[in-house]
Structure formats: structure tokens, C-alpha cells
Amino acid sequence: MRPASQNRRAGASPARSSHARRGRRVGDRCEDGGVDLLDVLGAGGRRTDRITHVRHIPARPGEHADWPAWADTDLVQGYRALGVERPWVHQVAAADAAWAGRHTVLATSTGSGKSLAYWLPALSSIRADAAGALLDPGRIESVTRRGSTLYLCPTKALAADQLAALDRLLTAGRTRDVRVATCDGDTSLDERRWVQEHADVVLTNPDFLHFALLPQHRRWARLLGSLRYVVLDECHAFRGVFGAHVGLVLRRLRRLAAAYGSSPVFVLASATTADPAASAARLLGVSPDEVTAVTDDASPAGRKTFVLWRPPELPGTPGPWSELVPDDDPWATPLPVPAQATRAADDLVPPAPDDVWPSSAAPAEGAGPLGTGERLVADATDRPRRTATAEIADLLTDLVVAGARSLAFTRSRRGAESVASATRSHLFEVDPSLVRAVSAYRGGYLPEERRELERAIRTGDLRALATTNALELGVDISGLDVVLIAGWPGTRVSLWQQAGRAGRAGADGLVALVAREDPLDTYLVHHPEAIFDVPVEATTFDPTNPYVLAPHLCAAAAEQPLRFDELDLFGPRTAELLDELVERGALRRRSSGWYWTHAEPASRLTDLRGAGGDPVRVVESVTGRLLGTVDAASADSTVHPGAVYVHQGLMFVVDELHLDDGVALVTRNDVDYGTWARWVTSTEIVAVEQEVAWGPITWGFGSVDVTTQVLGYQRKRIPDMQVLGSSELDLPARTLRTTAVWWTAPAAVLEQAGVTLEAVPGALHAAEHASIGLLPLLATCDRWDLGGLSTALHIDTEEATVFVHDAYPGGAGFAERGFTLGATWLRATRDAIASCRCATGCPACVQSPKCGNANNPLDKAAAVRLLDAVLTHATS
Template sequence: MPEVSTHPLLDVLLAGGARAERMTASRVLPARTARHADWPDWADATVVQGYRKLGVERPWTHQALAADLVHQGRHTALATSTGSGKSLAFWLPALSDVRTAAASATLDPGNISSARARPTTLYLSPTKALAADQLSALERLLDAAGTRDVRVATCDGDTSREQRTWVRDHADVVLTNPDFLHYSLLPNHRRWSRLLKGLRYVVIDEGHAYRGVFGAHVSHVLRRLTRLVERYGGSAPTFVVASATTAEPAAGAARLIGVAPDDVTAVTQDASPSGRRTVVLWQPPEIASWRPAPVGDAEVGPLSRDRSSDVPISMQRADLTEPDPWAVGSQGPADDPEVDAVATEAPPEHPRRSATAEVADLLADLAASGARSLAFTRSRRGAESVAQQARDHLRHAPDAAGRIAAYRGGYLPEERRELEQALRTGDLLGLATTNALELGVDISGLDAVLIAGWPGTRMSLWQQAGRAGRAGADGLVAFVAREDPLDTYLVTHPEAVFDAPLEATVFDPANPHVLAPHLCAAAQEAPLRSEDLAAFGDPAHVRGILDVLVARGALRRRSSGWYWTHHQPATGLTDLRGAGGTPVRVVEHGTGRMLGTVDAASADGQVHDGAVYVHQGTTYVVTHLDLADHTAVVQRRRLDYGTWSRSVMSVAIEGWDDDEPRAEVDDTGHDLVTRQWGPVTWGLGPVEVTSQVVSYQRRRIPDMQVLGTEQLELPEHTLGTVAVWWSVPEFVLRAADISAEQAPGALHAAEHAAIGLLPLLATCDRWDLGGVSTELHPDTGEATVFVYDAYPGGAGFAERAYDLGATWLRATRDAIAACPCADGCPACVQSPKCGSYNAPLDKDAAVRLLDAVLAHDPGVTHPAA
């Protein structure tokens, strides 16, 4: 019998039983007792004393085991829970080695052997915030130890030239990110020779963040680093990959750092104490009124991402799409640039309250009870909305209302640090945040976590949930469903949340679109020799790509190796995160005060002229957006309305001949090829995904009455990428008993399932893909399903799908048909990132559609009639 929760805050959520019917399921995760070990004999006594002064009398067994493996020079994957003290496992050997070397040089200053390079450590995190948090923790440890002979510093794109020079010349521990490594440190490796000569440890924190194309890029950055370290120091560094939630940690770490899986030891047995954690699934109540629901046909690709320069692509899942369209201050469904048609359908039979409004209520109640809580939302504006509504609910308790705030990408770094510190100290009781706080910033002692809407992956869910009950205390987690089929399915099928395994961290270092620019960068850093090729993958595969690069003039081949001979830096050939563009600064009129930033891809929809911009509950109106100067000027105003922008999207096939589709090559070098399965046409080639913000509505808050619509004249944004598609003439649809009314749902469902199955064949991540389905595409003239690479220039996934088209669609068809659900669920046709809220979807018609397409597969022998 499952354990029944007695968590005192559960009664706060349930309001003494008044909200009991909203909790659809619960699970109590049992407490865990701490298991301790002795400090290793090799550990520096001063460093150990510092830990003891900070309250760590003895390490937990997983910390001691991992630290010992690292000290022995074993590549280590440390995968234990959030708050389990993973940092001790890598800082103990790193700091001990520096202290030992410093002591040796001091004791024997006349011995020339003591002049060896001091051991150094490079710490890589996916965000600047996490690096800053680790620096603060290190400084506290060294202060407690009373030592001044270990020099630590952060170094990234914000570091001044003078500070950067000091870091190059003196730092023993450098905390940075993969972007700085790629764009600055490796191209200027001669200036960093001191660090590289002594590099003993490379720490990769939040290893699960390195997935998809971002993970593939970072894997080659690390290979380039290892190659240079071996040239300077003669031996490769020891890698430590730390992650709280990941499947197959050793295999994932090995692929990331470029070694065999057997060369990595995984430490997964968590010995840290943990209180009971109560996890509840929550469905907001039905309401009497209704609002129109969006209908569209696109699965979201890159153009709609709400990016933050402080958060990677492979890690922005909870801040990407699907903000609650009816919440105060959030964007509506038409904001999604991937949705090219927004319409209305019949009112929902039983509409429910928005997740944003529900979470605001719960956050206010928790704060009123004195609990310290985080509320994760799916958008930046959603975070502002939850915080403001929670403050409004607490107007009768001004002390509590003043201790609620929002946290999101786009805030200035110093403002984010202040919020983090206020939450740690208890000055803040509630913080509404995007996934910017999902990563390992050390915030302990939280009582509860609220999650507004499915964050996209189970890894993200448990990362966010792990914030509750840290430091051994009991915690409470509530996942609150949005009014969406995917969320509804999850809260009514708890086994899909509690019992399903974590997703694998998927990326493909062999992807030629990723590998090629890194080979160019490596050749610029030091000419590539034949013996270097194995570091980047299968030598034959690497040599083939080098041949193409030589043929295209990117590299020159000499008897001694491959050389980069161009004046421009080779690192400019690739963008690790795929974000692109200069962030737009939000500046207050009159004072010139910079309020924050908005990433370039989101600026048109968020800070266009007339847009309402919300910052910590204060409303501003954008008076002018200057895209050339990357500045949005705002004026502070007290308003009773919000703004919702509308975008249109189109997909065009480059080089398409309407009369006779044929193979040809566009000016980027991508082939446009087609093949026929009888009446079904398959295509692969370059496409342009175009998005444009065309208008916005002003809606009164809180009743959402439309006050007016204003047209906008903003530029189009185009993603040039590669897509695979298949087109079906109308008579094939009708023969499959798919009516005109059913066709959009059938195509949309097939598109979702196809995207979900492609990672099994293309070694990619679902988040690396976008998709569009349409009943009549202007280029093909037929019902068409597109799946495209969500990166400029393509990444090779669509090509893989085209090559394995029959296998891909058959697996897609079988997955849909085998799913036991009645009308479609996340296991088959619903998508966690659908730009049209998983509507319309027709599971049965999708199976008939795919059967009709596969019936024309020329590779299958059909029985005679």
C-alpha cells in the first residue's frame, strides 16, 4: 500500500479539503538516511578543516568514492540527486592538489623540479549564474579553511581585459562556460599556456544539459581542449561529469568527452540524507465561462524560443513555448511564430482555470503560511504574472506580499544574484521563475515547489522537483496541469509521471554538420595531423569530412597535415547554442536605466512598439523598438491591460519546380531531391521557415476583453534549414476514408508522432526538430508533412529521415496503433512542444493516413489483387 503523506503543507494546498478534488494523484518518495565515510588520506588537511567549519564533519560515501576516483585520474560520472553535495567530490581533489604543489614549492624553493607547472582545474557550467554560484561557494570554503594560496576566478565574456589577464597568469581554478572555451580560450591557447600545461581536472557540471546539437558541439570543444592539453602537458586531463538526473551516466559522459564507455566510472548510489518528498498531481477546477481555443498545425521549432543568454539551447525547455494564453501578462497562442493559422473552435465542454492563475493562488497560500517556495512557469511573462497575482492575493498581508518576486532570463546579473541570495536567507518566501533556476544554483531549505505545466521532459520535472526539501528536510511538489491534452493525460495517468524512466541524453558527435566547423577550428588552433583524427571520431569518417573541406577551400592539405589559411577566425563558422543575434536592451525613458534584456529572436513579439513590458510587477509601455541599435525604450505606466502579439509563419521549399520536381542544388550546397512512392512524393532539401509579427491586441485585465488591435510593420525572420517532407494527393486521403474535416488532425497527429520517433533513427533530440503539417501546401499543391532541423543550415537529421523513410514511417505508424489510449496521448501523438496546444489531433485517422502512405512503399511486395 502506498505511503500516505502527512506533509503539513499539503493541507495548505488542499485548503483544509476545499480543494481536495483538484489533487488527482500523489506519491510519497521515501526518506533516505545518510551514509558517511572517512576523509581520504590524500585530502589536504586545511581543505578538510574548511569543510568541517562549514558543517561537513564527514563526507557522504558517494562523495568520498567519487573524490577518490577523480584523485586517481579516473574519468568519473557523478549522477546523484539535487542537493547531494556533488561539488565536494571534485573540489576536494582539485584543491588538495593545488595545496600540495604549493607546499612542495615552498618547502624546496631551490629544487628545480619544484618549478613544475602548478596543477590547474577548469570548471565548465552551462550558465554564468551557476559559475558565479560555484565561485561564491569556493570562496566561502577557502575563507573557512583560512588559506590564501589557492587562486580561483570566473572568466567569461563579461570579464574585463585586466581581470582576464590576471586569470591567465595566476588562477589555479578557472570557472567558465563552453562558449568562452570555444570563442576565446582555445583560439588564444598560447596566452593560456600556463593553465593548459598544468590542467589536471576538467569539471563539467549539469552534464544532462549537453544534449542535442548543443551537446554535439560541446563534445567537440572538449576534444579540441584535450588535444591542446596533450600538446602542452603531455597527458590528458581527468574529466568529471556531474548531473543530478540522467539516464546511462557513464555512456553519456564518455560520448561527451570522447572516450570509451569503459574509461568512465559512474557513481550513482546517493548517500546523502533526504526527507520524504510528497509529489502531487493537480488539475485546476472547471469554470463556468469559456474562451476560444487555438487551432494550428505546427510543432515548434527554433523561431519561437524564448531564449536567455544565460541559459543553453540544449537546456531552455521550460521557457520555450506554450505560455498560458489566458493568464495575466502572458502571451497568447497567436504569438507562436510557428503557427501560421490561428482560428477558433467550439467552446470546450468543461473549460478549466488556467495553470498560471492556480499556481499564483497556491504560491500565495504557501507564503502566507510561512513556507519558502519556488513556482516554475513556462514563460518569462508567466513568471511575472504568477508573482504579481500572488502579491495581489496577499494585499491583506503586506509583509508576505513584499516577499514574493519573479526570476527569469533577461534580468541583469546583479539583480539575479540578489534574488538568489534573498531566497537562500529567507528574505523571500516565494519566487516565480522560468527554468533559469532549474540548474544547480545552490538554494537549499525550500519547503515546496510548484510546476505550472509539463516542463517537457521527465529530467526537467525531477530537476525542478529536486529543489523541494533539500538539506534532508521533507518537501512538497505539485505539478499543476494546463488545459491541454498532454497535461490532462499526465495528471490522470500518474504512472506516466512516476514510473516511466528518464530520457537519454542524446547527441551525435559524428554529425558532419557539427563536426566540420570544429575540424576547421582545431586546424586553426594547431595543424591537424593524421594521428589527431581519432580524437574526433572514426578516422575514416573524419578524413572524409576533411576531404570535403579541402575541396570547398575551407582547409588546405599539406604533407604535414591540414591547415586553416583564412584570415577570419574559424570559430565563427558555428554557433554552439544556435541562439544568434544581439540581445535587445530594455531601457527606461528619462532615466536611461537598463531594466534587462530580451533575446533577439523574441524581441519582435515581446518589446514591439506599444507592447506592455512587466518587470517585478511594475508595468511599462514600449515607446520605441530600435532593432538597428538593439534597444527598446520603455515608459513606466499604471495600466489595466496587457498586450498579445500575433505572428504568421510560412515554409517555402527552395529550388522547387512545380511542374517537374527534380534533383538540383541550391547556392548553399544542399541538394534538393525527391522520389516517388506511386502518388506519394518524398522530398529532402533546403527550406525557409519565415516568421513575422504582424499585429498585437490590447486586452483588459482580468476579463481579457479585447480593447483594440494594432498593426505592426516589423521585419520577417527567416530560418534557412533542411527539411524532409512527404506529400499526399487528395484522392489518397479520400481512399483512406479521411474526410476534409479529418485531414488536419490526421496530418498533425502523424507529424507529432514522426518527430517523436525520429530520434530513434537519427541520434538527435526531439528538441532539435521542428515540424509543420498542412492540408494544402503552396509548393507541393498537396497535403504535406514537414520535419525540419531546428538549426540554421541544417544538422543532418532530415537527411537521415529521408534515407530511412520507410523504416521511420512504419515505426511511427506502429507506435500510434500500439498505444492503448483512445484518442491520443503523450506516448503517441501529443507533443510537449506543440505550438497549437495539441489541437486538432485525430489518432485513428493518422493510422489510416500512414497505412495509405506505406501501402505505396516500393520496397514492399504487395500481394496480387
């Protein structure tokens, strides 16, 4: 039996010694060319076997244009003082279109200067109005109709960053007559009153528009009546259900602006997406013909090296009772592995410089599990791989020691804190002075904490940040050398946004996508063409979704009674839905339109971000200090009693969770374990909207009720993740009405697949996990936007059934996309399972980090046979 101390050591960093070996390079600066950062990642050749692909993206020269003749000369001088001697061609093209009164979307890369394209026309307009008032001060219209601009972005951090940038521009141009202010839920009433009465530019977010500005539009009459431009920054973030909500908020804004006599021009800034004009038009509720799209990026870009990385397998780490367990699980049904397929990892040759396998090194056809025909090497072992967060902590340590400035994107708040903490721990062993050069950044921090971290990484006081996607959007952080990405971020759009942080402003950059133990990540690091040779996704959302539309119709009626001639603005199903709302007593119909007659604000009927209510505040019990916030929907699983909460490397244990009050009380306590919630989920079919038959198999799509309840949690020791114990919880169940796609497997199909009655649950469960992991390849979503259920006998279908559902009220179109591409989706799922090198199933193919049943039961081989049998009946 192996001692516990050895178990802990088995999970330690295999590259730890490399940190110390490179300690002499602490003083080197990457910008001086003294360090080859790709060599730093590869640890001088000791980690290159983890690289599955290297892609070099060539540099791009920039193309300048002249300043537009209409541009305010003081603003132009301000830009020149800040180093912009001449704008890029795409900036001028977009600015000209906006100045001409065309709705405009600018879809170019990160760091391409999109803000100039909207601020130049917006501020020039304000300056022109101000000059007109000075020339004819006796005209009252000169004062009351001075043009204004409304800036909307997904996050408060981005609005604060834009405020700082505008202040620098206006100061440089000596144009202090433009009044700029942020206004959101954190703004005091006195400050809000000043903004209502005086501000020329208001920077805010769609949430504030929905909850405060539009319901109280009479207080904002000056702004709405003088609105010339509405800017939507990072509009590619408005996708899924959130995008549908924002689209309807914008329709409400257009409606009220028209009532006050204005017709603003909308200028949208986006990452590179497929068909940006169509997405922008859908967001605004106008025809695509009314939107000018500027997509040719004329800004310079440095050479970017993009590395795909798969962490190594861990050495054997048997638990304390491992000697009592047989080597072979008698209940497992492993895929047979041909003898010729057990080549050692050392036999593999890394990818050639031209990014293709040399013919002499390519594994033979059929070298994967027997009968799969995969060009992958199979191992007879079934060992887990190192986690992406542990791997990135090692890489980030070496980069900090080498003097690089880096961002490490993680998939969760827990991941950001874990990477930052592990990196600081590694650095302490090498050079304690570097510990303070690393920090975490995530949602839930207090605003002042986030501003300070942004300043520190921008100025170089910090060398590295481990962050969630909170820093994916346009906060101006330039001069970074490296971006590390822990796992597929959900979409190619997000991937390139995050990667764009490396080498901004024309400098060279290095990006590494580090695979998690996830079927999608495993597939992508072995299929680079699915990343680099496929266009980015279109932004998907549906503003006509009745579950999203209904509360916005109530909100619009509360703001101003809905008239018959306004219904087209909200889509073709509006009249039908209004009748239903009248029948349910939500609205009252009169000859002049539809009215909201209830005392409570209609805007409270919906939450734009689907968070399930107001955030839960995390408060330290002893001091009463507010540490941060947690989304209401995730509070049950993250701040339940007994949960470990980490904030900037400090550990707290939750004493009490008061859901009604929205407060979690915590106590400072350094423990050697983390907590993972355990929950149970059931799915009920409410309505079948579409159905097709593949012979004996039924494919269905419709509305479902998904009920989830957190039952307890496990305590796992860190870092070896050994389970220390579990506890039960008494928390309420939550029900989600959404849409799902499902397929059935009748007894005849199970028999055809050779799946016995005992193997059915494991086969279905494995197929469900893998299909959830692969659907993001076909729909603009992340696996965390999805949920699923598999059962050997479902009460509604009366057969073995696999469900995959959208994780948003009313659905977001992802399950429907899976329904329309069923055969393509299942083939990709089958191939991902079969190509994995493990024998009986692992986190890279059929295990899921979201599973509420501890990934049990799972049967990889039976899942492959079942999917093969199902696909023989596929009609498309």
C-alpha cells in the first residue's frame, strides 16, 4: 500500500524542477528578444511531447487612410497626441457609414482600434452641436436638442475602461466641453440625476437600460429626445438567451426614442463573426439591408504562434485500498486493443515545422481501438491526464520567471483562483519576490478590486493574471506576450478574442490552448483543422422566443401602452402572444392598445442574464466585510453550508446560506480540501414540437421541464483529489422550462448493438456525456450552456432515451440545432468516443465534469456499438 505522502507527491508538478533551472532568467525581458517563449513552454524540449500541433499565423501589414473631412479637428489632434497619426482604413469606412446615418457593424480582430470608429462620429456630432449653441446662444433648441450618445457594453469593467480612454482622448484634444459619465446599478441617486440632466455620453449596460432607464424614461427624456448614436460594444457577446433579451431591450429603446422625437444611428463593434450584418440586424430588429458591415481588417498584426497542448498522463496513483481491488473490472466491457497499437509514447515524432505529420511518423490506419479506423495510437493503460489548471499553473510559473507578461484564461471562478494560487506556490520555491506578480481576476470581485488589477497588469506591476472570460472582452490590456487558454472556450469567436490579447498593437505573440479532459478538447487538439481551417460561428439568438418575448412585451406596455402599429417591431408572433398575456391577466386590452395595470414593475418579470435572481452576497461573519457575489443560480452548488469559497488565494468556509435574503456567511479558514456539490436531475416532456423517425428510432424536439436539486457535497483533498467525506444538504428543488432534443433506443436497436440489459444505463449515459461535449462544434454554445439526461426507460417515451437540453428558460436554439443536424452530430460523437486512447472510458471521452452521478455508470464500448446501430438507421 502506498503511503498518503506518496499519493500527494504523485500529483505534484512533473515540471517543477524546470522552474528552478530557469531561475537565472528572472531578469530577462521578453521584449528584448532574450527568451524564446515557445522554448519556455516546451521546457527546453522536456515538454514538447505534449504539443500536438503548432500553427504559425503570419504577420499582417497595416493600411492607413486620411482623416474624414467631417471629423472634429480637436478630436483629431487628440488622437494624434495619443499616437494615432492616421487611422486604419476599416476605422474610416465604419466612421463614414455611421456619420452618413447608416446602422453600422465593425467586425474586426481584437486590438484593431474599433473604438475610434464609433467615438469619432459620435463625439464630432456632440462637438458640432456645442459649437452651434455658441454661435447662436439665443435659440432654445440649441440647448435642449444637443445630441447625445448612449454606449452599451456587456460588462461594467468595459464601461469603466472606456470612460478612462475617453478621458485621455478629451484631455489630449483639450475638448473638455463634452460631458461623459458612467451610469449603472452602482451609481448613486445624486450622480444619476446629474447624468440625466447634463451628460452628453452615457456609458452603461443593457441591464441598467432594462431595469432603470427605460422604466423611468420620463426622467431620461432629455437623453432619449436628443439621442444621435447608440454604440453596442463587443456585441458578439450578445448571443443565446442573453442576446435575445438584449435584442428586445433595444427594440424597447428604439420605440421610446421615437416617442421622444429621435431616431439614433446604431454602431456595433464585434469580434470577427460569420455574417455580422445579419446578426446586427437581428439584434436591432431591422432589415439586413439597413446595416453596413465593415469586415476587412486593415490594422497591423504581428506574427502569432498558436500551440495546441495536451497535458501528460499521470503516473499510477492507487488509493489506500487499491491492493484489494482486482486489476480488471469484471463489469467493464473494454474495446479490444490490437497488439500492434500499443506503441510507446516515445515512439511518436512531434509535428513537423510545416504542421503536418511526416509520412514516416504517421501512425498506421486502424491503430486506434479495434475497428474504429482511427489514426491515433491506443494505449493498453487507462490512466487519467493531468488537469488543464495544474498544467497551466506550471506553464505560467515558467513564463513569469522568464519575464513574460501573460494572461491565463480559465473556465470557472474556481479555476482562476486555483491557477493563481498554484502559480504563486511554485514561484515561492523559485523566487519569493515574484509571488506578488501573479493574481486572479474574475467576476464577483468588488469593482475597486477589478479596477486595481486591470491597472496593475496594464502597467506591468503584475506579470500574470489567471482570469475567467471577464477579460475576454475589450478592456484595454496591451503589451502581453503570451495567452494560455485552459480548455476550449465554447466558440471560435471567443477563442480568437482571447488569443487576440497576445501580441496586441502589431507585436508578436504566443498562444497555447491546453486541453481539458473533455471529449471536445481531446478532439480539437488532435484535429487542428477544426480550429484553424473553419470559419468562425455566426451569433445565434432568437428574439421571438415566447419565453423571452412575453416579459418584454409586458415591460414595453408598462413603459408606454403598446399600439397596434408597433407590433411588427417585436416580431410576427407578437399579436398571438399578447392575446395569451391578456388571457392570463398579465395585460389589459383596450381599443387603443395593450396596458400594464399591475403595481409591481414589469421589468422585474425577467432577468437578462438568466441568473435566476439577484446575486448572493458573500459576507465574512466576523467582520461583516463584503467579499464578493455569486450568481443566484449557482449559489446552491458553490456557497452552500460547508462549501469552501476562495477569494484572492484566501480560503473561507461557508457557515450559512440564506437564499431568501441573498446572503452567504463565511469564516476565514485554511483547509486542505475543496468541495464539490452533488445533485440529481429529472426531465419531463411537456410538448413535442417536431418529430422524425429513423426506422425504429424516434428523434424528438420540444419543451421539457428539467428539475434539479442539490443533495449534498463531497470534500476532496487538494492536490491529489482523494475523497475525504461527504455531507447531505436540504436545499429546495429548482425547475427549468426549456427545450430539448432526444432520441430513443428501442429494444430491437439495443439487441442489434449487442447492448445487454445490464449495459444499457452505461451505454446511454456515456453517449449522453459525449454528445453534450460535441454539440458546441455545431451550435454557438458551450457545454455549460447544455444539460442532459439518459435513462433506460423514460416515462414519457416508454423506451430507453437520451435527452440534451438548453440550460436557459425557454431554450436558446442549441437543442433545435442538434435536432436538425442529428446524423452529423451523432457521427461526431461516435468518432470522438472511439478515437480516445483509453480502454474503458475516461474524462477525455465519456466522463463529464458536470455529472451529478459521479460519472457512474459509464460503458464506452457499449456506447460505440449503440451509436453505430443508431446511425445505421439515420436518414440524413
